[in-house]
Amino acid sequence: MGATKSSKRTRLERREFLQRGALAGAAALVGSGGAVDAQTAPPVPAAAAQGVTPIMTAAGEAIGPGEVQVIGDNQRSGSDFMVDVLKSLGFEYVAANPGSSFRGLHESIINYGGNQAPELITCMHEESAVAMAHGYYKAEGKPMLVAAHGTVGLQHASMALYNAWCDRVPVYMVIGNYNDAAVRRPAEWYHGVQDAALMVRDFTKWDDTPWSLTHFAESAVRAYNVSVTPPMAPVLLVLDGILQEQGVDISRLPAIPKTPVPSAPQGDATSVEQAARMLVAADNPVLVVDRLARTPNGMKLLVQLAELVGAGVVDQTSRMNFPTRHPLNQSLRAGAAIGEADLVVGLEVADFWASVNALRDQLHRSTRRTAKADAKMITITTGDLYVRANYQDFRRLQDVDLAIAADGEATLPALIEAVQRLASADRRRVFQERAAKLADASRVAADRARVNASYAWDANPVSTARLAAELWAQIKNEDWSLVSSYYTSDLGGWPRRLWNFDKPYQWLGHAGGGGIGYGAPASVGGALANKKHGRLSVAIQTDGDLMYAPGVLWTAAHHRIPLLSVMNNNRAYHMELMHVQRMCNARNRSVDRGAVGSQITDPNIDYAKLAASMGVYAEGPIDNPAELSPALKRAIALVKRGEPAVVDVVTQVR
Amino acid sequence: MLRVSRQAIVVLFVALTFSGVLAAQIRPTPQPPRRPTAPPRTAPPPKKTPPEPDDDRGGKEAPTPAATTKQSAAADTTPAGTGAALYKKNGCYECHANEAQGGPQGPRLGPTPIPLPRFLAYVRNPAGDMPPFTAKVISDQDLEAIYAFLQSRPTPPAVKEIPLLQP
Numbered sequence: 001m002g003a004t005k006s007s008k009r010t011r012l013e014r015r016e017f018l019q020r021g022a023l024a025g026a027a028a029l030v031g032s033g034g035a036v037d038a039q040t041a042p043p044v045p046a047a048a049a050q051g052v053t054p055i056m057t058a059a060g061e062a063i064g065p066g067e068v069q070v071i072g073d074n075q076r077s078g079s080d081f082m083v084d085v086l087k088s089l090g091f092e093y094v095a096a097n098p099g100s101s102f103r104g105l106h107e108s109i110i111n112y113g114g115n116q117a118p119e120l121i122t123c124m125h126e127e128s129a130v131a132m133a134h135g136y137y138k139a140e141g142k143p144m145l146v147a148a149h150g151t152v153g154l155q156h157a158s159m160a161l162y163n164a165w166c167d168r169v170p171v172y173m174v175i176g177n178y179n180d181a182a183v184r185r186p187a188e189w190y191h192g193v194q195d196a197a198l199m200v201r202d203f204t205k206w207d208d209t210p211w212s213l214t215h216f217a218e219s220a221v222r223a224y225n226v227s228v229t230p231p232m233a234p235v236l237l238v239l240d241g242i243l244q245e246q247g248v249d250i251s252r253l254p255a256i257p258k259t260p261v262p263s264a265p266q267g268d269a270t271s272v273e274q275a276a277r278m279l280v281a282a283d284n285p286v287l288v289v290d291r292l293a294r295t296p297n298g299m300k301l302l303v304q305l306a307e308l309v310g311a312g313v314v315d316q317t318s319r320m321n322f323p324t325r326h327p328l329n330q331s332l333r334a335g336a337a338i339g340e341a342d343l344v345v346g347l348e349v350a351d352f353w354a355s356v357n358a359l360r361d362q363l364h365r366s367t368r369r370t371a372k373a374d375a376k377m378i379t380i381t382t383g384d385l386y387v388r389a390n391y392q393d394f395r396r397l398q399d400v401d402l403a404i405a406a407d408g409e410a411t412l413p414a415l416i417e418a419v420q421r422l423a424s425a426d427r428r429r430v431f432q433e434r435a436a437k438l439a440d441a442s443r444v445a446a447d448r449a450r451v452n453a454s455y456a457w458d459a460n461p462v463s464t465a466r467l468a469a470e471l472w473a474q475i476k477n478e479d480w481s482l483v484s485s486y487y488t489s490d491l492g493g494w495p496r497r498l499w500n501f502d503k504p505y506q507w508l509g510h511a512g513g514g515g516i517g518y519g520a521p522a523s524v525g526g527a528l529a530n531k532k533h534g535r536l537s538v539a540i541q542t543d544g545d546l547m548y549a550p551g552v553l554w555t556a557a558h559h560r561i562p563l564l565s566v567m568n569n570n571r572a573y574h575m576e577l578m579h580v581q582r583m584c585n586a587r588n589r590s591v592d593r594g595a596v597g598s599q600i601t602d603p604n605i606d607y608a609k610l611a612a613s614m615g616v617y618a619e620g621p622i623d624n625p626a627e628l629s630p631a632l633k634r635a636i637a638l639v640k641r642g643e644p645a646v647v648d649v650v651t652q653v654r
Numbered sequence: 655m656l657r658v659s660r661q662a663i664v665v666l667f668v669a670l671t672f673s674g675v676l677a678a679q680i681r682p683t684p685q686p687p688r689r690p691t692a693p694p695r696t697a698p699p700p701k702k703t704p705p706e707p708d709d710d711r712g713g714k715e716a717p718t719p720a721a722t723t724k725q726s727a728a729a730d731t732t733p734a735g736t737g738a739a740l741y742k743k744n745g746c747y748e749c750h751a752n753e754a755q756g757g758p759q760g761p762r763l764g765p766t767p768i769p770l771p772r773f774l775a776y777v778r779n780p781a782g783d784m785p786p787f788t789a790k791v792i793s794d795q796d797l798e799a800i801y802a803f804l805q806s807r808p809t810p811p812a813v814k815e816i817p818l819l820q821p
Contacts, residue, residue, distance in 0.1 A: 585785030654757030
């Protein structure tokens with residue numbers, strides 16, 4: 001029945017389209033007979049009065065304004081129907097910076113949709129909106145909707161989309177565009193485009209430009225399913241402005257497809273069996289994981305597998321894969337763990353080559369293998385199912401003994417079952433002895449990390465280890481979540497060395513594509529997801545990152561998003577500063593000018609005033625470690641009441 | 655008549671819209687309760703980092719190595735004091751951190767560095783990713799001063815005496 005109903009509606013829409021064409025033809029015929037006096041203009045065609053916009057022609061444009069047109073009681077705007085479809089997909093929020101090309105959808109969201117599910121989150125930059133959606137997904141496990149202006153809005157958003165694509169995170173984005181050039185207002189010509197999605201097609205998984213509401217409904221559901229099926233990635237729909245704005249009889253609205261999300265691809269039984277045999281037979285296997293844990297179950301499965309075979313785990317931390325204090329966690333001695341292994345199993349590792357090789361960054365670049373020469377290797381990754389040509393995120397190709405093109409988390413149950421079946425009692429004893437040795441090594445590495453943290457303990461500016469320890473002392477008894485996630489925004493790894501991460505939402509991973517400016521908005525997005533769970537969201541916020549689009553602090557204040565942002569303010573784009581120094585050295589020149597162009601000083605930025613100007617509680621700058629504890633206590637008390645807060649801490653460079 | 659009628663309709667529409675009559679017909683948008691504008695709740699003025707001896711910009715300097723710390727901010731012509739300035743000037747702090755305590759890009763160097771001859775040799779011809787410093791860029795004499803600075807770094811308290819570092 002549903003199919004029959006849908007077919008009938010499609011035919012009706014097609015008839016309406018043909019009717020519009022016939023009206024345009026009639027208008028053209030009238031126009032060919034000479035100018036039409038506006039005073040004696042023919043009556044507005046019946047179809048137009050019903051909300052069907054005729055295709056504009058010279059004659060049509062000469063017609064005077066008709067009666068004021070509003071959507072009839074028996075009609076819905078196209079964008080009202082779009083909201084119905086988007087609601088069916090379960091979006092909680094839509095992050096957007098306003099733009100006229102999606103004004104129809106904007107109005108439908110706030111009025112027809114009641115501004116609930118999705119609720120509009122006002123953003124100050126499209127890049128912030130997408131990065132918020134990126135961070136939200138990693139905390140909540142489902143996509144956030146992003147709406148943006150066509151062309152210019154998408155251009156602003158493009159870097160954040162690239163980050164999400166590199167990170168294989170679904171972002172569901174819609175933009176507006178007036179496809180019909182004959183009805184564009186003057187400004188819409190700058191924003192109008194033939195193929196709006198073209199500029200991001202290399203780093204989105206799928207896009208479409210629906211030409212009817214039936215087309216929209218199908219593409220909207222398809223886009224959702226495509227985006228959340230591993231390998232996951234952003235998707236984009238281009239919504240025609242007229243399609244959003246015109247009315248459609250309620251009785252003729254198309255059905256909303258109800259296609260379930262496809263299951264994730266699992267490794268084939270033969271390959272999984274082979275991987276299990278190699279794991280059981282190995283003397284010293286190591287599990288290297290990166291984007292493995294898609295869901296909370298991912299961590300449980302990895303713990304189960306590691307404990308079953310007594311294998312060390314090296315977590316490359318693009319996701320919260322493995323508890324930091326688990327005795328089998330070898331991440332603090334990753335080089336040694338991989339170097340000792342006779343079997344390296346890569347589970348959703350973005351750069352497996354770099355896991356078992358090293359590149360020396362000198363004038364003459366050279367490489368060397370860091371794994372044993374005869375170490376066996378297995379990879380299980382959806383990376384083998386999805387390779388694009390232009391952007392080179394696929395990395396170097398590593399020779400391996402077994403490559404399983406499948407989702408790592410979805411394949412783990414079968415792998416665990418096979419290992420359980422194949423492991424004899426003798427092998428299980430070996431596994432236990434190996435696990436005990438790994439636990440000792442892990443304990444030694446953790447002790448060494450604490451000793452390292454003690455150096456420069458009382459230094460001024462604050463050492464990054466001290467800042468991490470002070471922050472941990474304030475949050476460790478809370479239900480906390482570290483929502484910041486840029487390469488060094490986690491203080492060069494100090495939280496992972498000193499804190500006890502054992503819940504899936506306590507770490508959200510990295511930016512993906514290395515585009516700076518991700519950290520602040522992604523933190524706000526993560527905190528937005530954490531809000532309803534009552535978690536204490538904490539961000540370690542780098543200064544250079546925040547200054548890309550600091551307006552996201554206003555978004556946090558406006559929407560009452562509780563988030564403690566502690567500045568890791570080293571007053572420089574420090575990584576770039578180091579690169580310039582490297583060039584000074586390579587050219588045998590003095591390095592004392594190496595900081596030119598990379599430091600953020602003269603004047604220093606007052607982040608507390610910046611945050612306060614947007615209604616955010618703020619303290620600092622603090623450079624004395626003794627002042628940290630009381631400042632953090634005050635800020636956390638406020639965050640626990642539901643507001644954002646910033647504590648600006650001037651830190652050592654690393 | 656027709657034109658007047660249209661204008662009247664437009665005027666009536668605008669009036670109704672702003673008078674709230676039409677607004678009553680649309681679904682109200684849930685809004686969070688407004689709160690008073692947050693006053694700037696900044697902490698007391700920051701304590702300024704004392705400017706370095708060679709810094710003429712009145713404390714507008716980036717966090718830099720030990721020369722900026724309160725303990726060592728005063729002019730220091732000892733080998734260690736000279737070394738502190740050279741440690742900064744030559745960018746050692748960029749990887750090994752301000753107090754030579756090490757970081758993700760470079761190991762800890764003080765207060766017990768490797769023997770001086772090995773130190774000098776390594777800086778000229780490093781392994782791994784450390785960039786090489788030739789004699790044209792930095793003299794042996796300056797490296798020896800930096801070495802003195804590294805040796806002068808304070809020994810930290812034992813971990814067991816730092817409550818925040820207990821497991």
